[in-house]
Amino acid sequence: MxxxxxxxxxxxxxxxxxxxxxxxxxxxxxxxxxxxxxxxxxxxxxxxxxxxxxxxxxxxxxxxxxxxxxxxxxxxxxxxxxxxxxxxxxxxxxxxxxxxxxxxxxxxxxxxxxxxxxxxxGAFGLTEPGGGSDAGATRTTAKLVDGGGHWVINGSKSFITNSGTDITRLVTVTAVTGTKPDGGKEISTIIVPSGTPGFTVAPKYSKVGWNASDTHELSFDDCRVPEENLLGSRGRGYAQFLSILDEGRVAIAALSVGLAQGCVDECLRYVDEREAFGRRIGEYQAIQFKVADMETRAHTARLAYYAAAAKMLRGEPFKKEAAIAKLVSSNAAMDNARDATQIFGGYGFMNEFPVGRFYRDAKILEIGEGTSEVQRMLIARELGLRS
Missing domain, CATH: 1.10.540.10 (Acyl-CoA dehydrogenase/oxidase, N-terminal domain)
Incomplete structure (x- = not known):
């Protein structure tokens, strides 16, 4: 059943x-x-x-x-x-x-x-300036010194959430720690406590959306931390963070569904109050159809992330389902934010109304934790397609 x-x-x-x-x-x-x-x-x-x-x-x-x-x-x-x-x-x-x-x-x-x-x-230091979706192009380095007693980290990270608040205590960073036998980069992950000498948090970004969240660029200049700050196995950092991103995509899908549903909530309130040409605008079929499409997107996207979460909790492979959920949900959020803004008209362009914030916040959902293009690539690979 x-x-x-x-x-x-x-x-x-x-x-x-x-x-x-x-x-x-x-x-x-x-x-x-x-x-x-x-x-x-x-x-x-x-x-x-x-x-x-x-x-x-x-x-x-x-x-x-x-x-x-x-x-x-x-x-x-x-x-x-x-x-x-x-x-x-x-x-x-x-x-x-x-x-x-x-x-x-x-x-x-x-x-x-x-x-x-x-x-x-805590924060997650993966993305680098110029790297974008190519997380494997890590340039940040970490070298063992003092006879193996400390890591010395040099490099930078960009777009890092929760990295510069007064309560931020650590950033886990990916860094190149050597060369694999096949000549590829050995990437490991290392915990860097806030306030460590050589670890600098740049001023916060001026962002289009997510304006009440914390986002910074980070730099590491001969930043020294103990060898025991290595997280997981040396050389497994890239694989570890790929698995973390699979889980994170389900979470971002849930967040996207919330934004999509919030657009429906706001529109239902608004169309019951706003009048135009002598009638409440919710009585016009054009508005009804638009709201119906919005609810359909939110409902479908919710089912997608529920399905991905169910496979995750059962311990089954869920990479494809996570990518589908993230792709469908972020698209739903963006489409619903655009339609909600249209329904609100000029008021939708005002920050005092939630849909204005929703519109500004929605776009990053198609970019963060894997762009929509990356999700399509992952889905294709899981279907057995190779370039």
Missing amino acids: IDFRLDDEYEALRKTVHDFAQNEVAPVIGGFYEREEFPYDLVARMGRMGLFGLPFPEEYGGMGGDYFALCLALEELARVDSSVAITLEAGVSLGAMPIYRFGTAEQKERWLPALCAGEAL
């Missing part, structure tokens, strides 16, 4: 996050967005709710849940605001998850409790 209904535990979580988003995030987030200010108080409250610890075991201060629980929380947050949602998504799936998946017992004990509590944030 196929049943897409959420069980009681998932539904209780969804409702709790929904109420938090509607009652606590929605009334204030517009101000943070226009001031381009990080919402520390909201993040702290999300930490106290246990959202940053959702998929982690209780022994590390987590909630003992799973990745689908995180996705449900992301969807509900993004129905109101994507900056808050991406702060949670990056903090969990990119900041804490690599340590949980690949860290030593000592690394987990040192870092995870504060990350799970939302008292600290």
